[in-house]
Amino acid sequence: MEELWELNHLKNISLLGATGSIGTQTLDVIRTHPDKFRLVALSVGKNIELARKIISEFNPELVSVQSKEDYDQLKLELGAATKISYGEDGLVEVAVYEKSDILVNAVLGSVGLFPTLQAIKAHKVIAIANKETLVTAGHLVMEEAKRQQVLLLPVDSEHSAIFQCLQGEHDKDIERLIITASGGSFRDKKREELVGVTVKDALSHPNWSMGAKITIDSATMMNKGLEVIEAHWLFNLPFEKIDVLQHRESIIHSMVEFQDGSVKAQLGTPDMRVPIQYGLSYPNRITLTSSERLDLAKIGMLHFEPMDLDRFYALKLSYEAGKIGGTMPTVLNAANEVAVGAFLNERISFLQIDQLVEKALEKHNVIKHPDLDTIRSVDLETREYINSLL
Amino acid sequence: MEELWELNHLKNISLLGATGSIGTQTLDVIRTHPDKFRLVALSVGKNIELARKIISEFNPELVSVQSKEDYDQLKLELGAATKISYGEDGLVEVAVYEKSDILVNAVLGSVGLFPTLQAIKAHKVIAIANKETLVTAGHLVMEEAKRQQVLLLPVDSEHSAIFQCLQGEHDKDIERLIITASGGSFRDKKREELVGVTVKDALSHPNWSMGAKITIDSATMMNKGLEVIEAHWLFNLPFEKIDVLQHRESIIHSMVEFQDGSVKAQLGTPDMRVPIQYGLSYPNRITLTSSERLDLAKIGMLHFEPMDLDRFYALKLSYEAGKIGGTMPTVLNAANEVAVGAFLNERISFLQIDQLVEKALEKHNVIKHPDLDTIRSVDLETREYINSLL
Numbered sequence: 001m002e003e004l005w006e007l008n009h010l011k012n013i014s015l016l017g018a019t020g021s022i023g024t025q026t027l028d029v030i031r032t033h034p035d036k037f038r039l040v041a042l043s044v045g046k047n048i049e050l051a052r053k054i055i056s057e058f059n060p061e062l063v064s065v066q067s068k069e070d071y072d073q074l075k076l077e078l079g080a081a082t083k084i085s086y087g088e089d090g091l092v093e094v095a096v097y098e099k100s101d102i103l104v105n106a107v108l109g110s111v112g113l114f115p116t117l118q119a120i121k122a123h124k125v126i127a128i129a130n131k132e133t134l135v136t137a138g139h140l141v142m143e144e145a146k147r148q149q150v151l152l153l154p155v156d157s158e159h160s161a162i163f164q165c166l167q168g169e170h171d172k173d174i175e176r177l178i179i180t181a182s183g184g185s186f187r188d189k190k191r192e193e194l195v196g197v198t199v200k201d202a203l204s205h206p207n208w209s210m211g212a213k214i215t216i217d218s219a220t221m222m223n224k225g226l227e228v229i230e231a232h233w234l235f236n237l238p239f240e241k242i243d244v245l246q247h248r249e250s251i252i253h254s255m256v257e258f259q260d261g262s263v264k265a266q267l268g269t270p271d272m273r274v275p276i277q278y279g280l281s282y283p284n285r286i287t288l289t290s291s292e293r294l295d296l297a298k299i300g301m302l303h304f305e306p307m308d309l310d311r312f313y314a315l316k317l318s319y320e321a322g323k324i325g326g327t328m329p330t331v332l333n334a335a336n337e338v339a340v341g342a343f344l345n346e347r348i349s350f351l352q353i354d355q356l357v358e359k360a361l362e363k364h365n366v367i368k369h370p371d372l373d374t375i376r377s378v379d380l381e382t383r384e385y386i387n388s389l390l
Numbered sequence: 391m392e393e394l395w396e397l398n399h400l401k402n403i404s405l406l407g408a409t410g411s412i413g414t415q416t417l418d419v420i421r422t423h424p425d426k427f428r429l430v431a432l433s434v435g436k437n438i439e440l441a442r443k444i445i446s447e448f449n450p451e452l453v454s455v456q457s458k459e460d461y462d463q464l465k466l467e468l469g470a471a472t473k474i475s476y477g478e479d480g481l482v483e484v485a486v487y488e489k490s491d492i493l494v495n496a497v498l499g500s501v502g503l504f505p506t507l508q509a510i511k512a513h514k515v516i517a518i519a520n521k522e523t524l525v526t527a528g529h530l531v532m533e534e535a536k537r538q539q540v541l542l543l544p545v546d547s548e549h550s551a552i553f554q555c556l557q558g559e560h561d562k563d564i565e566r567l568i569i570t571a572s573g574g575s576f577r578d579k580k581r582e583e584l585v586g587v588t589v590k591d592a593l594s595h596p597n598w599s600m601g602a603k604i605t606i607d608s609a610t611m612m613n614k615g616l617e618v619i620e621a622h623w624l625f626n627l628p629f630e631k632i633d634v635l636q637h638r639e640s641i642i643h644s645m646v647e648f649q650d651g652s653v654k655a656q657l658g659t660p661d662m663r664v665p666i667q668y669g670l671s672y673p674n675r676i677t678l679t680s681s682e683r684l685d686l687a688k689i690g691m692l693h694f695e696p697m698d699l700d701r702f703y704a705l706k707l708s709y710e711a712g713k714i715g716g717t718m719p720t721v722l723n724a725a726n727e728v729a730v731g732a733f734l735n736e737r738i739s740f741l742q743i744d745q746l747v748e749k750a751l752e753k754h755n756v757i758k759h760p761d762l763d764t765i766r767s768v769d770l771e772t773r774e775y776i777n778s779l780l
Contacts, residue, residue, distance in 0.1 A: 164652060168558025173675040178686075245687055255657070260671070261681035262554060262664050263657040267645070274652050281650070285563040291651035296568075296694040297635055304686040 011280065014041040014062075014100035014124070016091060016115060017107035019050045021211040022129040022155065022272065026104050027054060029277045032290065037280055041097040043090060043107065048074070055082065062097050064090030091115040096122040102280060104155070105130040108213060109337055110330075110379055113137050114372070120144045127279035129155035131226045132337075136330040136375050138233030152234065153279040158227050159234055160275030161253035161266035166235070167283075169258065177231055178255040178263070180247040181307065184218035187248065191311050197350045199343065216340045217314075220353050221307075225318020229329050232322055239323050244315060246305040251294065268294050313354045321361055326368040327378045328361065334382035335360035342390050356386050401670065402430045404452075404490035404514070406481060406505060407497035408444055409437040411601040412519040412545065412662065416494050417444060419667045422680065427670055431487040433480060433497065438464070445472065452487050454480030481505040486512040492670060494545070495520040498603060499727055500720075500769055503527050504762070510534045517669035519545040521616045522727075526720040526765050528623030542624065543669040548617050549624055550665030551643035551656035556625070557673075559648065567621055568645040568653070570637040571697065574608035577638060581701050587740045589733065606730045610743050611697075615708020619719050622712055629713050634705060636695040641684065658684050703744045711751055716758040717768045718751065724772035725750035732780050746776050 013030060017023045023042075030037040041062035044051040048070050055063055055078065063078075064085040065071050071086035078084060085093045088111065095103050095115035103119040104127045105112050112130030117140065119126055126145070128134065133141060145152050154160050158179050166174070185204050186194055202219045203212060217223035228242050245255075253275075255265040268274055269292045277288055296302075309316040314336070321332040339356040342348045348356070360382050367374055403420060407413045413432075420427040431452035434441040438460050445453055445468065453468075454475040455461050461476035468474060475483045478501065485493050485505035493509040494517045495502050502520030507530065509516055516535070518524065523531060535542050544550050548569050556564070575592050576584055592609045593602060607613035618632050635645075643665075645655040658664050659682045667678055686692075699706040704726070711722040729746040732738045738746070750772050757764055 164654060166558075168556075170674070247686075252655075257684065258675050260664055260667055260675045260678040261658055261661070261683055262668065262675070263684050264554060265642075265655045265657055267653040267655055268651055271651070274650055277650055278652065284560070285648050285650045285652070288650040293651055294647070294653050296637075297696040300694060302692045302694075304690055304692075306687040 010038050011036060011102055012038050012040045012100045013102050013104060013280065014094050014097045014119075015039060015104045015106065016043045016094055016112065016130070017045070017105070018042040018054055019044045019047040020106055020108060021214075022104075022106035022276065024050075025272045026106060026276050026280075027058070029273050029280060029288075030058070032288070033277075033286060036286060040099050041094040043094045046070070052077075061099065062094060064094045088114065092118050095119040096124070100124060102127055104276075104279070105133065106155070108211065110136055110333065113141075113375070116141060117144055117372070120148050120150045123148055123150055125151045125153065127153045127155050127276070129276075131156070131223075131230055132333050134230040134233045135226050135333050136379065137372065138229065138329075139369065140372060140375075142233050142236070151282075153282055154230075154234055155276050155279045156227060156230070157270070157272060157275045158254040159231060160278055162231065162235060162256055164266045164278065165254075165256040165264040169256070169264075171236070173258045173260075174235070174237065174256060175241070175259045176257040177235060177237060177242045178257060179224065179227055179231060179242065179244050180250070180252050180254050181221065181224045181244050182218065182250045183246050183248055183305075184221060184223075185215070186219050187246070191313075191351075194350050199346060202343075202350060212344055213337070213340055216343060216353070217336070219350070220314040220336075220340075221312035222314035222318065222336050222340075222353070222357070224312075225315045225322075226333065228315075228318055229322040229332075239319055244307045246307050248303050248305075249299065249301075251296075251299065251302055314357065317354065317357055317361060324366055326366040327370045327374065328364065328366050330370070330375050330378045331360050331364045331382045332357060334379045335386050338383050338386040338390075342386075347390055356389060359389065360385055400428050401426060401492055402428050402490045403670065404431040404484050404487050404493045404509075405429060406433045406484055406493065406495045406502065406520070407435070408432040409434045409440045410496055410498060411604075412494075412496035412666065414440075415662045416496060416666050416670075417448070419663050419670060419678075420448070422678070423676060426676060430489050431484040433484045436460070442467075451489065452484060454484045478504065482508045485509040486514065490514060492517055494666075494669070495523065496545070498601065500526055500723065503531075503765070506531060507534055507762070510538050510540045513538055513540055515541045515543065517543045517545050517666075519666075521546070521620055522723055524620040524623045525616050525723050526769065527762065528619065528719075529759065530762060530765075532623050532626070543672055544620075544624055545666050545669045546617060546620070547660070547662060547665045548644040549621060550668055552621065552625060552646055554656045554668065555644075555646040555654035559646070559654075561626070563648045563650075564625070564627065564646060565631070565649045566647040567625060567627060567632045568647060569614065569617055569621060569632065569634050570640070570642050570644050571611065571614045571634050572608065572640045573636050573638055573695075574611065574613075575605070576609050577636070581703075581741075584740050589736060592733075592740060602734055603727070603730055606733060606743070607726070609740070610704040610730075611702035612704035612708065612726050612730075612743070612747070614702075615705045615712075616723065618705075618708055619712040619722075629709055634697045636697050638693050638695075639689065639691075641686075641689065641692055704747065707744065707747055707751060714756055716756040717760045717764065718754065718756050720760070720765050720768045721750050721754045721772045722747060724769045725776050728773050728776040728780075732776075737780055746779060749779065750775055
């Protein structure tokens with residue numbers, strides 16, 4: 001409280017997943033504070049049109065794309081000042097880019113794992129928005145971060161809320177984390193009413209503007225399940241100390257209960273730039289004038305409901321997979337990724353997502369303390385298994 | 391977060407106002423943690439019966455009473471192991487008692503001021519529940535605390551909430567404090583409906599069990615006004631950065647908004663032992679198993695309303711007095727104390743409390759930067775003036 005901390009040098013940022021939802025909002029934060037942040041390296045997937053705009057605006061030194069074709073094309077277009085790379089190697093190059101201070105990992109899916117581990121080994125601060133990294137390999141990531149004494153900063157609004165509430169507190173005093181959940185697109189429907197829901201219905205999230213995969217995961221509550229597993233690793237707490245509370249307004253982003261009964265919460269209008277910027281500016285805060293200020297008098301009411309784990313079956317599956325540990329969360333995540341993809345392509349119904357995930361979990365014989373290769377092969381096997389059921 | 395902080399020695403506590411509402415709850419905290427806290431000195435007012443019980447249970451080394459008669463009586467009763475004292479000198483003796491580490495100032499009214507200043511000079515940590523100390527002499531108290539490098543810990547639930555939210559944060563990042571107000575006994579009445587309300591009506595506070603004076607102050611909203619002035623001094627912020635928000639459930643005890651739009655709140659079931667214990671255990675937290683845990687799913691809804699400063703006129707007067715500063719808050723407080731006393735004795739109506747306070751403020755010519763003697767004489771003059779109007 002007393003000490004005045006100054007952000008006295010430009011932070012150089014590497015960004016994995018620059019064209020996604022978190023990626024573009026990260027760019028917005030960087031754009032607002034050119035005196036504080038500089039984008040030095042980035043990766044994109046297939047959206048080369050947007051990549052061109054980003055490159056022209058931010059002049060990064062290194063750009064990685066997904067395919068060899070796009071690599072060849074961009075190589076022709078861009079001058080010698082911009083290094084181009086591609087594929088998995090490209091992701092790693094961006095993650096460990098020498099001049100960068102912070103890696104923002106906003107890539108989707110389990111491709112985010114290996115670059116994160118490499119960035120930790122290269123002593124980068126990690127601002128992590130890629131759920132799969134912690135869900136599938138939390139034990140490896142946290143071990144390595146501890147070994148290298150690297151800071152892992154959560155960028156998810158829920159984990160950022162918890163992280164903010166824990167500032168100035170002691171781990172031993174934590175009694176419980178309370179992760180809030182909006183309930184997603186179908187929160188007011190009973191499970192039996194979900195039979196005929198469409199992709200379009202599922203993509204209408206009431207509070208947050210997010211990518212398609214995460215919006216579906218919000219509707220199934222798998223998103224919250226993955227967050228519970230992430231929280232388990234990030235905050236080093238058993239699953240018994242991590243609760244989920246339904247809170248439809250998404251104003252309280254999450255809470256921490258301490259051993260004296262005191263509860264701390266972090267609140268705000270739903271704006272992902274707040275947790276993203278906190279991750280970039282930490283341990284400082286900097287102004288974010290464009291963010292709409294919270295006006296509770298105007299909002300009037302906040303609602304809270306217990307989570308029904310039979311209604312939100314994916315959350316139940318997540319707790320179970322998390323408690324078993326080992327390769328189980330990898331199966332949970334991989335099965336869900338393929339199933340959500342199949343739902344988005346209208347190959348399966350909404351309720352089949354949970355069912356496919358449960359099948360994959362039931363079939364899998366857990367491997368304890370898996371290494372990276374094991375995680376990768378279980379991930380692959382699970383995807384093949386789910387694809388075989390489609 | 392990382393470091394494990396151990397409370398490795400017994401903290402010796404001096405308690406001013408042991409038989410009041412905050413006093414008895416402080417004793418409850420001390421009683422629950424005999425391995426952490428020891429009551430070494432205390433003061434009581436006129437409740438000698440309760441004082442005897444407290445002395446017999448806690449065996450303090452020093453006891454101060456209000457009157458010479460009670461002093462003489464207790465001197466006969468108690469053994470040589472307990473030192474007895476009385477009057478204003480007695481309060482100071484308790485406040486600066488050599489063996490004590492922390493002074494809990496839970497005395498009512500402006501008699502709490504001088505002992506607090508003396509305790510600061512004696513380098514005691516101050517856990518402050520006595521509003522009048524900061525309201526009337528915030529500039530002297532904070533100056534002295536800074537000079538002596540003494541920690542001032544708030545015990546009020548609102549200020550403790552803010553203090554908890556500020557842990558691990560930087561003062562420069564604070565954009566706004568949001569102090570919550572239950573609205574008191576008459577929150578659902580319009581101002582014109584307050585004409586005939588009785589003392590009994592006014593004493594039925596919806597959420598908190600507190601003393602009579604503070605319960606009336608909650609009904610007029612003067613309590614919140616005094617808290618705003620306290621917050622101004624405790625957190626060194628202009629009145630423009632301190633808002634009051636009506637929140638009928640008293641679950642969110644107060645909030646801090648930061649410059650990035652992020653808001654932190656401290657929540658809990660209404661239990662004064664939580665902030666009292668936090669003041670005693672700070673910078674640590676210790677368990678408080680007897681406190682009912684917050685269950686937001688059970689509570690279901692939290693409500694927020696803007697504060698109407700014409701409806702809660704005492705709050706408007708408080709902001710005005712606070713902004714003018716100098717001796718104005720002393721007048722506000724002294725006039726209110728006498729007026730509330732007159733209301734409790736059924737000599738004036740409820741709405742006359744505000745009116746008398748306003749009269750006193752209007753009549754007073756402010757003195758800037760008053761010293762202790764000036765504060766005392768303005769306090770006395772104001773009391774005489776209000777008494778003359780009764």
